[in-house]
Amino acid sequence: MIQHTSRLGKGYLTKKESDASDDLNSELFTLTYGALVTQLCKDYENDEEVNKQLDKMGYNIGVRLIEDFLARSSIGRCQDFRETADVIAKVAFKMYLGITPSVTNWSPAGDELSLILESNPLVDFVELPDNHSSLVYSNLLCGVLRGALEMVQMAVDVKFAQDTLRGDNVTEIRMKFIKRMEENLPAGDE
């Protein structure tokens, strides 16, 4: 079972001095996400299935989240993929998760990049037990990005390249631009 342990160490103390209720709101999301992943692990036999399901759910959230984002951020149309990546890192991640990943490791063709997350609110208090080594705990994020970008006519492939939950130093999301899509009806729920 995935456990939530109170990690009242360095990570908690170095959080920005913010409203107590803001912190709690973040924890509401984090804890709910944890409950969801726990439920999925119960429902599905293996980690791959859970990963897929998280991606699907993320996609469904992403296709709706984009409207909320565009309404609240009044960002205009991005000129290119680089600008898109910047907006994602500096505006979207900041708005929704309160963190600003850095955008690095661009491919020579400029169609692939990494988002490096120093911290990941989803994994606060989370430890992965040994029998879930291939679980991509935060896979929801990949789906969200994919779904949101699809709604602005960009087909992308998103996946985790590094994960602090699995022992890496940082969390790295690798995002690849596939193609620009025709304007058409949304694919809808998966």
Add this chain to the structure above:
Amino acid sequence: MADEALFQFLHNEVIQYIYKSSEHGEMENGRCITKLENMGFRVGQGLIERFTKDTARFKDELDVMKFICKDFWTCVFKKQIDNLRTNHQGIYVLQDNKFRLLTQLSAGKQYLEHAPKVRKRNGGKLTCQALFIPGQLSPHEWFSLPLSLQYLAFTCGLVRGGLSNLGVKSIVTAEVSVMPACKFQVMIQKM
């Protein structure tokens, strides 16, 4: 510091998932509500644990309920409970006139379109009834448990879980009066 909207999106998606992954039928509806409530329970427990780390002891049961209505509700839903009533014998009714998890349902069409579909018997044939239409729900139509209950189940669990970790055992139910107002009924169980 996660944005409030994120929780709402996640909450809605969790409901969709729980219902999609179940069989359709009257029994399953109850089972889904229970699953959602249990998830809320665990989250409520964890949340209250973090929240009350530095809080002084509560004087009595009423004090606990006031805390839930003011501090806890403000933290989770950015507003207080609008009205708390009790019979002073272990039953409390918490009224929220503009419950945040319902405001989307009543206002935003996008959510109505994607709201969980509920099967309803119609002259022997099973048909899909897509929407919760506020105020038109017949109490006898228990096949189609109100969508709103699905949107309240998690929160019922949240309250029950919060109370549980404050040493109060309870049963929490909810009902929608007029969207988006709703009432949570807390029945304290003697341990």
